[in-house]
Amino acid sequence: QQQVKQSPQSLIVQKGGISIINCAYENTAFDYFPWYQQFPGKGPALLIAIRPDVSEKKEGRFTISFNKSAKQFSLHIMDSQPGDSATYFCAARPSLGYTGNQFYFGTGTSLTVIP
Amino acid sequence: DSGVTQTPKHLITATGQRVTLRCSPRSGDLSVYWYQQSLDQGLQFLIQYYNGEERAKGNILERFSAQQFPDLHSELNLSSLELGDSALYFCASSVAGTHEQYFGPGTRLTVT
Numbered sequence: 001q002q003q004v005k006q007s008p009q010s011l012i013v014q015k016g017g018i019s020i021i022n023c024a025y026e027n028t029a030f031d032y033f034p035w036y037q038q039f040p041g042k043g044p045a046l047l048i049a050i051r052p053d054v055s056e057k058k059e060g061r062f063t064i065s066f067n068k069s070a071k072q073f074s075l076h077i078m079d080s081q082p083g084d085s086a087t088y089f090c091a092a093r094p095s096l097g098y099t100g101n102q103f104y105f106g107t108g109t110s111l112t113v114i115p
Numbered sequence: 116d117s118g119v120t121q122t123p124k125h126l127i128t129a130t131g132q133r134v135t136l137r138c139s140p141r142s143g144d145l146s147v148y149w150y151q152q153s154l155d156q157g158l159q160f161l162i163q164y165y166n167g168e169e170r171a172k173g174n175i176l177e178r179f180s181a182q183q184f185p186d187l188h189s190e191l192n193l194s195s196l197e198l199g200d201s202a203l204y205f206c207a208s209s210v211a212g213t214h215e216q217y218f219g220p221g222t223r224l225t226v227t
Binding site for chain 1: 117119150157159160163171173207214215218219221
């Protein structure tokens, strides 16, 4: 069972446009929600992360919006650039009271930014 | 560069064989995690070690095992390999008590 559902599977955006990737979860014990960026042949790299006590976090052109009541969070990439073309994964982690520190990953979104 | 190293980068082997993947965590990180990434399954958590002890187990097959050594490097052993084990295997590490996980470059395993 997929604990974190991610959509869309692929996304094509024009340069300068806004890329939006959505994720949803069910487990209310999740309390940490990172986004990872992965380029071909590389490992996932931490991009930005949010805790559920805030509704939005912004770092440069990347923003996470978090809706605790709806159990959804999304990544917005403003002014998308060709260099942003990569696969993006959302993830969620239960609170530290849980055994371990494992992440549950979404299935990934392949983003292509057209020049 | 995340500071996590993995060897080998590529591995090609036959069905039924056994292989060992190696991971060195970032300096100071006590936790090591192993993930499998395949095209149809995405990133799947396999197992976590913290300071030499198993901390959490995910969807790890009985044919797979791991360990973390006193110098904190970790090895993932895959035995009786099947075609379906072909995937990218990632190691990640984190500092104890924090959330951020840093991934290595991965090992691409091809079973023929």
